[in-house]
Amino acid sequence: MERHRQPHQNTNQQQQNPSLLLLPPPPQPADHASLSVAYGPALKAAITKLKNEDHHSERGSVLFVAITSAILTAPGPNQKSLSWPAAQSVLARIYSIVALICAQLSVPSEMHAGPDSIDVRVIFIHYDPSRPIRQAPRPAIDVNNTIIIDLHTFASAYHPWHEIFHVNSEPGYRLFTSYMKIYEQVQTLRQDQLVVVESGLSLSENPSPPAQTKLCPIVCLGGTFDHLHAGHKLLLTAAALLLKVPDSPETTPARFIIGITGDELLKRKKYAEFVQPWDLRVTNVVEFLASLLQLSKQGWVEPDVTKNDGKVIARFRDGTIEIHCVMLQDAFGPTTAEEEMDALVVSGETRSGGDAVNARRRELGWHELEIFEVDVLDAGDSTGSSATKTDFATKISSTAIRERKAGARE
Structure with missing residues (x-):
């Protein structure tokens, strides 16, 4: 039996850190056309920027796409739940849009596909822009009974970044500001690591509360x-x-x-x-x-x-x-x-x-x-x-x- 545990940075110190694209909550309805209009420009800008950079890791670049949304609800004390059909549908459409963009730009998007590849990974972050971000005396990692984490935990546990992309819309700047207030407690960034990308058109509707999935x-x-x-x-x-x-x-x-x-x-x-x-x-x-x-x-x-x-x-x-x-x-x-x-x-x-x-x-x-x-x-x-x-x-x-x-x- 073999057992392994070691810091990622020590395994390959010169390996390029991943980048992050922060995206505000998805439009409603979250169909393919709306998501493409809302997120397509930002995704394409981030992927293009990474593609055109001079220095690449031998294994390629990694881009985390963080979809922020009030995805979790609380059906009971200390319990969280989500609508799995809605969540997986958004995931499928985002990955489809990413695959199309990478195909158009001739960028391989599978894992570790070489210096010119960009490995895009989509994650959900629980974030309700109508509620203030909780302020902790120092970065804290909180978990619940799902794999989804909140913005504070995300900022505290995912670092360092090669670049952070954020969109030039009012929701995008509000999200970026909230994130950076937490993140700057754990990492210091140079100004050239913060990249503003084009925002798409957001189409909003008041969705009915989704049915919750039994985990x-x-x-x-x-x-x-x-x-x-x-x-x-x-x-x-x-x-x-x-x-x-x-x-x-x-x-x-x-x-x-x-x-x-x-x-x-x-x-x-x-x-x-x-x-x-x-x-x-x-x-x-x-x-x-x-x-x-x-x-x-x-x-x-x-x-x-x-x-x-x-x-x-x-x-x-x-x-x-x-x-x-x-x-x-x-x-x-x-x-x-x-x-x-x-x-x-x-x-x-x-x-x-x-x-x-x-x-x-x-x-x-x-x-x-x-x-x-x-x-x-x-x-x-x-x-x-x-x-x-x-x-x-x-x-x-x-x-x-x-x-x-x-x-x-x-």
């Missing part, structure tokens, strides 16, 4: 996660949003069980020689999830990881969250090997797999899993042809990335 102690999903791209990031983030996080490390941790296809099952894939090995795919999944789950006053630190017999366990937030990465040797994986789990997250493309899992669990005399379906990435216009959407999805697939790498070698 789950144990969530499961499966995939290859080869060349971790926008579709994988969406799936992992949407699934993590379902986790019900316990209040104390003394209790049973929330578990996120991820089946990752073994190398043997991928030997017949197109361009199989460019499939990343299982260990690397696991490392990338854990690193990406650390973007959502790891909180530390020291800023960027590596998660606490244990490796043992084809399973990797990463622990976050004082052990209240565990990520279990297991090797998939068949279509069912842990869903028919472990009875104790609550939810299975699928995409529209793998819906039938969820039905097959529950059929097998019924045969075993086990309870069925609640199925949560994540939207697929698409080109956005609901009036567009299905062929257009299929073409878009195909271009950002792992197969397309391997094909591109094969072409670059020729």
Whole structure:
């Protein structure tokens, strides 16, 4: 058994820090067209700026896109909840817009795709602009029973940044000012690290209160996660949003069980020689999830990881969250090997797999899993042809990335 924990900055001191784009609350209704108009200019400006910079890390740049919104409600004392259908829908549309922008700019957007790549990671921050930001004597990290954190905790736990982008609108400046009041207690920034980007047009409506989603102690999903791209990031983030996080490390941790296809099952894939090995795919999944789950006053630190017999366990937030990465040797994986789990997250493309899992669990005399379906990435216009959407999805697939790498070698 191996156990690893070390500060991120020490692993590769010269590695470029990630950048941050702060975005004010999304427009209502939060459909693709409204989000594209509201956020598209800022996203394109930030990605273009990073693309045109002279110095890049060998692994590429990382851009955190923080969508601030009053996403959490309080159904009871010390409890928070969110509308999962609404949250995952916004995530899918933002990642679709990002994928389109990166395609237009010829920027690879999967993880660690080389010096010219920009790895965009979308996160939600709980922020209600109508309420004053709480003032603490010093930076504090507060958590609740979800993976969503508030602006104060975000500013206290995510640092340092390469650049901070903020939009030139009234909501954008209000958000930036609130964030900087907290952030300046933990980090000092040069003026050239603060970049104003164009604001889009915000379309507002008074939305009806969303239905709240019952969170789950144990969530499961499966995939290859080869060349971790926008579709994988969406799936992992949407699934993590379902986790019900316990209040104390003394209790049973929330578990996120991820089946990752073994190398043997991928030997017949197109361009199989460019499939990343299982260990690397696991490392990338854990690193990406650390973007959502790891909180530390020291800023960027590596998660606490244990490796043992084809399973990797990463622990976050004082052990209240565990990520279990297991090797998939068949279509069912842990869903028919472990009875104790609550939810299975699928995409529209793998819906039938969820039905097959529950059929097998019924045969075993086990309870069925609640199925949560994540939207697929698409080109956005609901009036567009299905062929257009299929073409878009195909271009950002792992197969397309391997094909591109094969072409670059020729």
